[in-house]
Amino acid sequence: MSVFCQAIVYLLVASPSVAQSQAFATITIKPAHSADPRNARVQVLPNGDLIASAVPVITLLSYAYDVPVNPSPRLSPLPDWTVSERYDIEGKAPANPITPSLQDSEARSRIQQMIRGLLADRFRLVMRVENKTMSVYALTVASGGSKLQKSAITKKGCTFDTDPEGCHNFVAGLGHPLNAKAIDMDDLAHYIGNWTDFPVVNRTALSGPFTVNTEGWAPMRLPPPPPRPRTPSPASRQSSRSWANSVSN
Numbered sequence: 001m002s003v004f005c006q007a008i009v010y011l012l013v014a015s016p017s018v019a020q021s022q023a024f025a026t027i028t029i030k031p032a033h034s035a036d037p038r039n040a041r042v043q044v045l046p047n048g049d050l051i052a053s054a055v056p057v058i059t060l061l062s063y064a065y066d067v068p069v070n071p072s073p074r075l076s077p078l079p080d081w082t083v084s085e086r087y088d089i090e091g092k093a094p095a096n097p098i099t100p101s102l103q104d105s106e107a108r109s110r111i112q113q114m115i116r117g118l119l120a121d122r123f124r125l126v127m128r129v130e131n132k133t134m135s136v137y138a139l140t141v142a143s144g145g146s147k148l149q150k151s152a153i154t155k156k157g158c159t160f161d162t163d164p165e166g167c168h169n170f171v172a173g174l175g176h177p178l179n180a181k182a183i184d185m186d187d188l189a190h191y192i193g194n195w196t197d198f199p200v201v202n203r204t205a206l207s208g209p210f211t212v213n214t215e216g217w218a219p220m221r222l223p224p225p226p227p228r229p230r231t232p233s234p235a236s237r238q239s240s241r242s243w244a245n246s247v248s249n
Contacts, residue, residue: 021082024050024091032086040086044111044160048093051119055089057082063160064115065127070072070194093117104184106156111160137196138203139189151182151209158182158209167209175216184208 008018032039032054040054052060058078062069071077093114098107119125158167167182170191178188185208189200 016198023114023121025094026092027118027122028090029122030088032088035086035087040162042160042162043166046098048098048111048114048157050089050091050093050111050115052087052089054086056084056086057119059162060115060119061125064119066112066190068194072194074199089118105186107159126152135198137198137200138201139185140203141206146204146206148206148208148210148212151211153209155209173216177216178212178214180210180212182209183212184210188212 005243007101036054040056040059041052042055042059045051061067061078061082067075091114098110116127120127123243153167160166160168162169165181168184168187169180170183170187171179173179176195177190178240182188183191185202185204185206187208191201193200
C-alpha cells in the first residue's frame with residue numbers, strides 16, 4: 001500500500017478563453033490547421049518553449065499531471081471535446097526557466113507547472129487532488145540486474161517530444177510494443193499506467209535515457225481460418241451416383 005495522489009479534474013468551459021496565460025510570457029492557441037492525428041506533435045524546447053500541433057487537451061493534461069491518457073479511475077470523466085478537438089499552440093517561456101544546473105526531475109516539474117498554468121488560464125481547468133492510501137505497482141530492477149541499452153541521445157537537450165525520434169515518448173504500435181529512442185524509468189512507469197488497474201511508480205533508481213524495442217504484449221494474431229469443406233474424391237462421387245441410381249430404380 002502507498003499514499004498516492006488521485007487527480008480529480010474538472011473542465012468548466014468547452015473552448016479556450018481569451019485570457020492571457022501567466023505560465024508563459026506569450027501564448028497563442030488556435031484551432032488545429034490539420035485535424036489528422038498523424039500530424040499531432042508536442043515539443044518542449046530546451047529553453048522551456050512549447051510548440052504543439054494538432055494536439056488534444058488530454059495530451060497536455062496527461063503530461064502536466066502524470067495521469068493516463070486512457071480512461072482511468074484516477075481521472076474524473078472529461079468532456080468529449082478534450083479528446084476530439086485539436087489545437088495548434090505556441091508558448092514562449094519566460095526568461096531562464098530551465099537552467100543547465102537543474103536536475104531532470106526539476107526541469108520536468110517546471111515545465112509541468114507552466115503547462116498547468118496554460119490549462120487553467122486558457123481552458124479554465126480546475127484541479128482538485130486527493131491523497132488516498134491505495135495499492136500500486138512498483139517498477140523495480142530484476143534480480144539479474146538491468147539489461148537496458150543506453151540511448152545514443154544524451155540528457156543534454158533531451159526534452160519531451162512526441163516525434164518518433166524524440167525524447168521521453170513512446171511510439172505506438174500494434175500490440176502495444178515499447179518502442180522509444182530515449183526514455184527514463186519515470187516515462188516507462190507513466191506509459192504502462194495507461195493499461196494497469198493501479199498506478200505504477202518507479203522504484204528502479206536507474207538513470208536514463210534508454211532505448212527500448214520490444215514485441216507487443218497484447219496478442220495481435222488473428223485466429224486461424226475455419227477448416228475448408230472437404231472435397232470428395234472422384235471414386236466417392238461415382239459411388240454416390242451409383243447408389244442414387246440404385247435407389248431411383
